[in-house]
Amino acid sequence: MIEAQLLTKRYGEKTAVDGLDFTVKPGTVTGFLGPNGAGKSTTMRMIVGLDAPTSGSVTVNGRHYAEHRAPLQEVGALLEAKSIHPGRSAYNHLNALALTHGIPRSRVDEVIDLAGLGSVAKRRAGAFSLGMGQRLGIAAALLGDPQTVMLDEPVNGLDPEGVLWIRNLLTSLAAEGRTVFVSSHLMSEMALVADHLIIVGRGRLLADTTVQDLVRQAGGDTVKVATEDPARLRDVLAGPGVDIVGQVGSEELHVTGLTTREIGLKAAEHGIPLFGLSARTVSLEEAFMDLTRDAVEYHGTTTAIDTLGRVA
Numbered sequence: 326m327i328e329a330q331l332l333t334k335r336y337g338e339k340t341a342v343d344g345l346d347f348t349v350k351p352g353t354v355t356g357f358l359g360p361n362g363a364g365k366s367t368t369m370r371m372i373v374g375l376d377a378p379t380s381g382s383v384t385v386n387g388r389h390y391a392e393h394r395a396p397l398q399e400v401g402a403l404l405e406a407k408s409i410h411p412g413r414s415a416y417n418h419l420n421a422l423a424l425t426h427g428i429p430r431s432r433v434d435e436v437i438d439l440a441g442l443g444s445v446a447k448r449r450a451g452a453f454s455l456g457m458g459q460r461l462g463i464a465a466a467l468l469g470d471p472q473t474v475m476l477d478e479p480v481n482g483l484d485p486e487g488v489l490w491i492r493n494l495l496t497s498l499a500a501e502g503r504t505v506f507v508s509s510h511l512m513s514e515m516a517l518v519a520d521h522l523i524i525v526g527r528g529r530l531l532a533d534t535t536v537q538d539l540v541r542q543a544g545g546d547t548v549k550v551a552t553e554d555p556a557r558l559r560d561v562l563a564g565p566g567v568d569i570v571g572q573v574g575s576e577e578l579h580v581t582g583l584t585t586r587e588i589g590l591k592a593a594e595h596g597i598p599l600f601g602l603s604a605r606t607v608s609l610e611e612a613f614m615d616l617t618r619d620a621v622e623y624h625g626t627t628t629a630i631d632t633l634g635r636v637a
């Protein structure tokens with residue numbers, strides 16, 4: 326469990342983190358989202374005591390990080406800045422960490438396997454690709470078998486296989502009852518792994534919500550369905566809490582209140598062939614952009630916002 330109370334960090338004139346109040350609970354993956362410069366890394370650094378709050382506080386499992394007797398066994402963190410000696414092998418790096426924290430050597434082999442680093446563990450870490458470096462950072466974070474795991478942009482530099490590995494890893498860590506806190510500025514990636522979202526912009530809390538609620542709020546539970554006989558499908562799908570919109574002469578209906586699965590099953594039950602059945606997928610990105618629009622520090626001229634047909 327991570328608890329932030331009025332957490333604030335100023336660097337001179339700049340307020341990087343501005344009165345954040347949030348709780349990260351065990352047993353789920355919590356995504357920490359926000360545009361570049363929103364204050365995510367600064368918040369994470371304060372959680373593990375690498376930066377001191379200007380005011381407010383943040384605790385892990387009820388204590389400040391520095392007050393834990395065995396911090397590595399309490400919270401494992403992957404932060405953006407790496408501190409690995411380039412001449413040292415992955416194995417030696419993890420072994421040194423284990424030795425200084427009273428962690429058995431057998432755990433080093435376990436995390437090397439877990440991170441898929443077996444074949445490169447004896448190589449110099451300085452020669453590692455970005456993706457291998459990320460895997461080593463994650464291995465180090467898991468070394469103490471911590472109850473709380475915090476990763477800053479873990480998919481950075483990973484290939485598709487690595488991205489999938491991270492997704493499965495995060496989900497299984499949460500399923501084991503751990504607190505999993507992961508930052509990203511990519512809504513699409515977070516939507517695939519996170520159950521809960523904490524969204525920040527310019528250091529302030531913009532939303533503390535479930536993925537499901539954010540989708541709902543953005544109208545993302547609309548399903549687009551096409552059939553030769555939309556009038557009949559409309560009759561079949563009609564019911565309490567179901568809203569159906571269609572245009573005269575169009576084979577397409579927009580349905581809210583039913584999932585793609587429910588619509589597909591009902592149509593099949595009544596022998597109505599469907600030509601298309603899809604949930605709106607861009608709405609999560611749209612919801613994120615709507616929320617953070619005023620909080621983006623650096624607007625590009627040709628960003629993803631343009632591809633959605635919207636102007637920042």
Ligand SMILES: Nc1ncnc2c1ncn2[C@@H]1O[C@H](COP(=O)(O)OP(=O)(O)OP(=O)(O)O)[C@@H](O)[C@H]1O
Nearest residue numbers: 336339341359360361362363364365366367368510
């Ligand atoms: N040591 C520092 N000195 C001065 N300003 C800083 C320092 N660290 C961060 N900042 C500023 O604080 C703000 C928040 O930065 P932070 O790195 O926490 O954001 P972020 O959400 O992690 O961004 P990104 O997604 O780009 O990593 C930024 O405007 C940044 O320039």
